[in-house]
Amino acid sequence: MSSKILEQFLQTNLSDLKEKGLYNEIDSLxxxxxxxxxxxxxxxxxxxSNNYxxxxxxxxxxxAAIEAIKSWGVGAGAVRTINGTLRLHDELEEKLAAFKGTEAVISYQSGFNCNMAAISAVMDKNDAILxxxxxxxxxxxxxxxxxAKIIRFNHSDMDDLRQKAKEATESGLYHKVMVITDGVFSMDGDIAKLPEIAEIAETYDLITYVDDAHGSGVLGKGAGTVKHFGLQDKIDFQMGTLSKAIGVVGGYVAGKQQLIDWLKVRSRPFLFSTAVTPADAVAATKAIELMMASTDLNEQLWENGDYLKKGLKELGFDIGKSETPITPCIIGDEKTTQQFSRRLYEEGVYAKSIVFPTVPRxxxxxRNMPTAAHTKEMLDKAIRIYEKIGKEMGVI
Structure with a gap:
C-alpha cells in the first residue's frame, strides 16, 4: 500500500499550484x-526553444552523428575515468578550448552537471561564494x-558586490572567496557586468566563475560573454552548455590546464556518470567547427532578435531590459500570464509562460526565443498574433 501521508502531500500541493496558476503543463512535440x-x-x-x-x-x-553511431556505437560504455573516454571526447574538448581561447576544457553530461561538479570540486565549508x-x-x-557560505549580492549591483567582497575577504573567516554569475540572465536577457566583476575580483583576489549557458553561441561572435568583453585571461571558470546554441546535449568548463586537471580527478559527475554518447560528442564538435568557420548564423540570430524586439515594443509590450535575443513580454500576474500563453498557442504561437518560482512573484x-532559423514571415505572423491577443486581453 502506498503512503497516505505522501498521497495527501502531493494532492494538497498540486492543487495549490494549479489554483495559483503556478502548475506547468508539459507539451510533447x-x-x-x-x-x-x-x-x-x-x-x-x-x-x-533554446536552439538559438x-x-x-x-x-x-x-x-556526423549517424556516422559516429555506425563507427562507435550508441553509448560510451563507461565513466570517463575508467574507459569511457573516447578519442571523440578528447577532440571535442580540444575544439572547445580553441573556440573559447583557454588552455583546456572538460566536458560533462549536461550544463546542470557542470555547476554541480565544478563549484563543489573547488569550494568547501571553509569558503564563501558571492x-x-x-x-x-x-x-x-x-x-x-x-x-560554502553563500552570500547573495543584488542583481548586477557592483557597489553591493564590492562591499560584500570587501567584508568577506577582510573578515578572516574564509580560505577562498568566489564570485559567480550568469553571463546572460536567461529570464531577462541582460548581460552580466563582467569588466566590473573582473576588476573587483582582482582587487580582492576572488575566484571568478561565469555560467555562460545563454551567452555561448550568442555573444562574442559566438565564443561567449567572456570573449565579448575580452576577458579570457581574467575569468577562472567559463562554463557553457552544448544543448542551447550548440544544438546537442552536454556541458563544459573551460579554463587553465591545472584547473581542468583538478576537475578530472575531483568533480563527481565526471567520476561517477557515464560519458556522453559518441553521436553527441561528434555532433557538438561539428557545431563548434561550423561556428568557428562562419559567423553567419550568429548574425542572423541577432537580426531576428532585434526584429522581434522592435515589433513587440512598438505594439506597447513591456520587454524589460534585454540586451540579447531573449525577449520577455512581462505580463505580471501569474494567472494572466498563463492565460496569455494559452491564447498565443490557440492562435498559432508557442511561447511558454514563465512564472514563480522561476521568476519573482x-x-x-x-519569454520569446527567436533563432537564426526563423524567417521574417514567421516573425511577422507572431507579431500579428501578439497584437491580437494583447488587445483582446487588455495587456497593450
Whole structure:
C-alpha cells in the first residue's frame, strides 16, 4: 500500500499550484524542435526553444552523428575515468578550448552537471561564494552542494558586490572567496557586468566563475560573454552548455590546464556518470567547427532578435531590459500570464509562460526565443498574433 501521508502531500500541493496558476503543463512535440513545431496535430511558430542557431536540426550535425553511431556505437560504455573516454571526447574538448581561447576544457553530461561538479570540486565549508541573486538554479544548487557560505549580492549591483567582497575577504573567516554569475540572465536577457566583476575580483583576489549557458553561441561572435568583453585571461571558470546554441546535449568548463586537471580527478559527475554518447560528442564538435568557420548564423540570430524586439515594443509590450535575443513580454500576474500563453498557442504561437518560482512573484512573463532559423514571415505572423491577443486581453 502506498503512503497516505505522501498521497495527501502531493494532492494538497498540486492543487495549490494549479489554483495559483503556478502548475506547468508539459507539451510533447510531434516534430523536431525547429522554428515551426507540431503539437497535437497543430503547427505552431516556436518561440520557446533554446536552439538559438538552429543547429539541433542541422543536416551536417545529423550526418556526423549517424556516422559516429555506425563507427562507435550508441553509448560510451563507461565513466570517463575508467574507459569511457573516447578519442571523440578528447577532440571535442580540444575544439572547445580553441573556440573559447583557454588552455583546456572538460566536458560533462549536461550544463546542470557542470555547476554541480565544478563549484563543489573547488569550494568547501571553509569558503564563501558571492552569488548574483538572479543566478540560475543549477548555480544555486552547486553552491549549496559545496557547503560554502553563500552570500547573495543584488542583481548586477557592483557597489553591493564590492562591499560584500570587501567584508568577506577582510573578515578572516574564509580560505577562498568566489564570485559567480550568469553571463546572460536567461529570464531577462541582460548581460552580466563582467569588466566590473573582473576588476573587483582582482582587487580582492576572488575566484571568478561565469555560467555562460545563454551567452555561448550568442555573444562574442559566438565564443561567449567572456570573449565579448575580452576577458579570457581574467575569468577562472567559463562554463557553457552544448544543448542551447550548440544544438546537442552536454556541458563544459573551460579554463587553465591545472584547473581542468583538478576537475578530472575531483568533480563527481565526471567520476561517477557515464560519458556522453559518441553521436553527441561528434555532433557538438561539428557545431563548434561550423561556428568557428562562419559567423553567419550568429548574425542572423541577432537580426531576428532585434526584429522581434522592435515589433513587440512598438505594439506597447513591456520587454524589460534585454540586451540579447531573449525577449520577455512581462505580463505580471501569474494567472494572466498563463492565460496569455494559452491564447498565443490557440492562435498559432508557442511561447511558454514563465512564472514563480522561476521568476519573482508578480513578474510573470512570456519569454520569446527567436533563432537564426526563423524567417521574417514567421516573425511577422507572431507579431500579428501578439497584437491580437494583447488587445483582446487588455495587456497593450
Amino acid at each position: 510531434e516534430s523536431a524542435n525547429g522554428p515551426v513545431i507540431q503539437i497535437k496535430g497543430q503547427e505552431l511558430i516556436n518561440l520557446s 542557431l538552429g543547429l539541433a536540426t542541422n543536416p551536417e550535425l545529423q550526418a 552569488s548574483d541573486e538572479l543566478n540560475h538554479a543549477s548555480i544555486i544548487d552547486g553552491c549549496r552542494l559545496s557547503k 508578480g513578474t510573470g512573463r512570456v
